[in-house]
Each structure stands twice: as structure tokens, then as C-alpha cells.
Amino acid sequence: MTVRPLQAQTTAAQERPTVTPRSTRPRERGIPEATVARLPVYLRALQGLAERGILTVSSEDLASAAGVNSAKLRKDLSHLGSYGTRGVGYDVDYLVYQISRELGLTQDWSVAIVGAGNLGRALANYGGFGTRGFRIAALLDADEGVVGDEVAGLHVGHIDTLEDVVSTERVSIGVIAVPAVAAQGVCDRFVEAGVTSVLNFAPVVLNVPPAVDVRKVDLSIELQILAFHAQRKADGRAPAPPGGRIGAKEKA
Numbered sequence: 001m002t003v004r005p006l007q008a009q010t011t012a013a014q015e016r017p018t019v020t021p022r023s024t025r026p027r028e029r030g031i032p033e034a035t036v037a038r039l040p041v042y043l044r045a046l047q048g049l050a051e052r053g054i055l056t057v058s059s060e061d062l063a064s065a066a067g068v069n070s071a072k073l074r075k076d077l078s079h080l081g082s083y084g085t086r087g088v089g090y091d092v093d094y095l096v097y098q099i100s101r102e103l104g105l106t107q108d109w110s111v112a113i114v115g116a117g118n119l120g121r122a123l124a125n126y127g128g129f130g131t132r133g134f135r136i137a138a139l140l141d142a143d144e145g146v147v148g149d150e151v152a153g154l155h156v157g158h159i160d161t162l163e164d165v166v167s168t169e170r171v172s173i174g175v176i177a178v179p180a181v182a183a184q185g186v187c188d189r190f191v192e193a194g195v196t197s198v199l200n201f202a203p204v205v206l207n208v209p210p211a212v213d214v215r216k217v218d219l220s221i222e223l224q225i226l227a228f229h230a231q232r233k234a235d236g237r238a239p240a241p242p243g244g245r246i247g248a249k250e251k252a
């Protein structure tokens with residue numbers, strides 16, 4: 001690894017080059033979804049290296065910082081046309097830029113959150129989205145008693161304004177933070193208003209047209225998986241191999 005002084009660093013993400021909307025999205029160019037899912041992990045690791053003033057990084061060091069094996073990392077990055085330089089490794093800033101560009105993070109995205117309850121307010125208050133290029137443009141709710149509240153500098157709007165907000169704020173991503181029973185209805189309204197990316201926190205499977213991408217976040221599922229592993233450890237059983245099949249190791 002090469003280390004340079006902190007003040008000398010500017011990451012490609014910070015520079016935020018002007019971006020022309022990309023016509024070649026990952027799936028169109030054949031980047032596997034599993035690779036796409038790991039790109040943000042590499043990006044976070046690279047940004048950590050850049051913050052420490054590190055200019056170049058080997059695939060082994062980057063893999064270790066990202067918590068994956070180096071062969072997988074090299075294969076993933078080859079999908080971006082990034083192979084590093086033999087004996088030198090990858091240029092940290094350039095790789096940050098390449099991954100950011102591939103993920104569509106070199107442009108800002110406007111986000112609307114529906115549901116100004118515990119979760120919606122926490123999300124709106126989280127400063128980390130803005131610094132990563134996700135602007136929370138609106139927080140909407142159906143409850144008249146909540147509409148008008150100020151949260152993170154935004155006034156909670158009425159759900160009936162959703163279509164107007166999507167249009168005027170050019171909302172690209174809709175976040176659903178309403179109870180499960182209301183989630184499909186909110187999702188339908190986002191879709192009808194032209195939103196094609198939905199982040200769903202409600203514990204329900206949403207039906208959407210094929211052109212709409214839905215990502216579901218469910219912390220209780222993550223906790224249940226952790227509980228499974230904790231139980232295995234408590235029972236003195238071998239830990240499940242990362243990414244491997246449970247039980248395969250036990251038979252060997």
C-alpha cells in the first residue's frame with residue numbers, strides 16, 4: 001500500500017464529476033446481481049482507505065478490508081473492466097470513481113419517504129444519506145396529526161401530495177415506512193407516479209411490474225439469522241461456513 005498525506009487526498013466520489021445518465025446499467029452489461037451487491041461493500045472499504053490517505057491497494061488488502069476472498073474480489077472488479085496493475089494493485093481513487101459510477105452514485109438521487117412514524121423519522125434524520133448522494137426530498141404521512149411536523153428540516157407532507165412531490169422533486173427512490181397493511185397501496189401510488197425504485201421496510205412482499213426494482217430491508221430477519229448462529233455456537237456446534245451450506249461442513 002502507498003500512503004499519502006491526508007490533506008492531499010480527494011476521492012473521486014468527493015469530486016462528483018458531472019455525470020451523463022448512463023445507458024449501460026450493471027444488469028444490461030451482464031454484471032451478476034451478487035457482484036452488484038458486493039460493490040457497495042468494496043466502495044465503503046475503499047473510502048476508508050482513501051480517508052487514511054492510501055493511494056493504491058492490493059487485491060488481498062482490499063479483499064481483507066471488505067471481508068471477502070481476493071479471488072472473488074478480482075472476479076467482481078473484472079466485471080467493471082478493472083484489473084489493477086501487477087505489483088502495484090488498484091488505484092484507490094480511480095476504483096472509488098469506477099464503482100460509484102457503476103452504482104449510479106456519481107449523480108444525486110431524490111428520495112421520498114412515506115410513513116413519518118418511528119422509522120420514517122429516524123431515516124429522515126440520518127445524515128449519512130445526504131453525504132452519499134441521496135437527498136431526502138419529502139416525508140409524507142396520512143395522519144393529519146403528523147402532517148406539518150418538522151423533521152430534519154422537512155415539513156411532513158400529506159400522502160395526497162405524493163404524485164405532485166414525485167413530479168416536482170423528481171423523486172427516483174420511494175421509501176416505504178408504513179405498516180404492512182398500507183404498504184402495497186403506497187407502493188402502487190409510487191409506481192403510478194413513475195417511481196421505479198422502491199425500498200420497502202414493511203414486512204410484506206410487494207407486487208410490482210417487472211420494470212420496478214424493490215429492495216426489502218428486514219432487520220428482524222437479520223436478527224433471526226444471528227440467533228441461529230448464536231444458538232449453534234452455544235450448542236458447541238461448528239460455525240456455519242460463510243456463504244456455505246449449513247451442515248455441509250459437519251458431514252465432512
Ligand SMILES: NC(=O)c1ccc[n+]([C@@H]2O[C@H](COP(=O)([O-])OP(=O)(O)OC[C@H]3O[C@@H](n4cnc5c(N)ncnc54)[C@H](O)[C@@H]3O)[C@@H](O)[C@H]2O)c1
Binds near residue numbers: 117119143185220
Ligand atoms: N425493516 C425493518 O427492519 C423495520 C424496522 C422497524 C420497523 N419496520 C416496519 O416499518 C414500518 C413503520 O414502522 P414504525 O415503527 O415507524 O411505525 P409507526 O406506526 O411509528 O409509523 C407508521 C406511520 O405510517 C403512517 N401511515 C399509515 N398508513 C399510511 C398510508 N396509507 N400512507 C401514508 N402514511 C401512512 C402512520 O400515520 C404512521 O405515522 C412498519 O411496517 C414496521 O413493521 C421495519
